[in-house]
Amino acid sequence: MSSTITVRVPAKVNVQLAVGGRRADGFHGLASVFFAVGLYDEVTVTPADRLTVSVAGPDAAAVPADRSNLAARAAVLLGARYGITPQVHLHIDKGIPVAGGMAGGSADAAAALVGCDALWGTGADPAVLAELAAELGSDVPFGLLGGVALGEGRGEVLSPVPTGGSFHWVFAVADGGLSTPAVYGECDRLRDLDGGSADTDLPVPAADPVLLEALRTGDATALGAALSNDLQPAALSLRPALAATLRAGADAGAIGTLVSGSGPTCAFLAKDAASAAALATTLTASGTCRTALPAAGPVPGATVLD
Ligand SMILES: C[C@@](CO)(OP(=O)(O)O)[C@H](O)COP(=O)(O)OP(=O)(O)OC[C@H]1O[C@@H](n2ccc(N)nc2=O)[C@H](O)[C@@H]1O
């Protein structure tokens, strides 16, 4: 058994995020097509006297370095399952934008589950890890799985989606984050204003067959045309400046644009790696975002590094 384990875990973008009604438990029913992209956090797990956390990276100050960190909660939960006191130090090297709609906290929780399982030799069944992950948050199970997957229920019931080849993305990172509950709340408010109701009369959301076919065949142009996010109007309502970011990407030749999950990160699809690199340069220079990062996918979920 090694004394230090490092786990690499990717960010996600939802290439489809269909939001149904608000359920009695406060969550929304979803058809969420998660897509793992090559922007990573690394979580290093080391034996220690007690559970401690440290965070590095440009957004580290916005991440709690105590037991409220989602990675620490994951270590506590796995330990409780196997009767182990979680005496570990968790160091999180963050490359995923914080509160950006790219599930960075969820990714760290998935990585901590995998890292502590490896360090403690608990050998948890994947189904047990998935169950603990779902307890931690709706997006955490996907951090374990990676690739592309349809999330139903509140996003935690996953089925893998077949894909053909790689897709090339650019992510425009905003200054400051958006709160996920606030964006869902704004989505409900906008639906009520429209004369509908946030918790009744909404069909159960379903995956878009055109989008699934574009993923299966590796057709970037078709995927770009099929991208959709029901939270986008809410994110734009709370952060109107994102409209300029989306426009800048479209003007610079992106073949698809959308807000990533609850935002405020904006995602742009490019036709190939060279176009993505050029798009990232143009977007960074546009002044409509803090920075723009190219990343390809799909990539695997939480993985122990050698
Ligand atoms: C919107 C999405 C899209 O993938 O992620 P982000 O873009 O923020 O990363 C997810 O639905 C976020 O999932 P996650 O961040 O794990 O949320 P959770 O911790 O489970 O829930 C936080 C809060 O978000 C709202 N929530 C979350 C999931 C869901 N299906 N319906 C909801 O209404 C609820 O207000 C809940 O209390």
Ligand SMILES: Nc1ncnc2c1ncn2[C@@H]1O[C@H](COP(=O)(O)OP(=O)(O)O)[C@@H](O)[C@H]1O
């Ligand atoms: N390991 C973590 N990494 C990032 N944020 C964390 C973490 N643990 C707890 N948080 C809290 O979760 C909030 C949501 O962060 P994050 O998961 O990055 O965004 P999003 O929900 O938009 O994908 C942050 O504001 C932060 O305070």
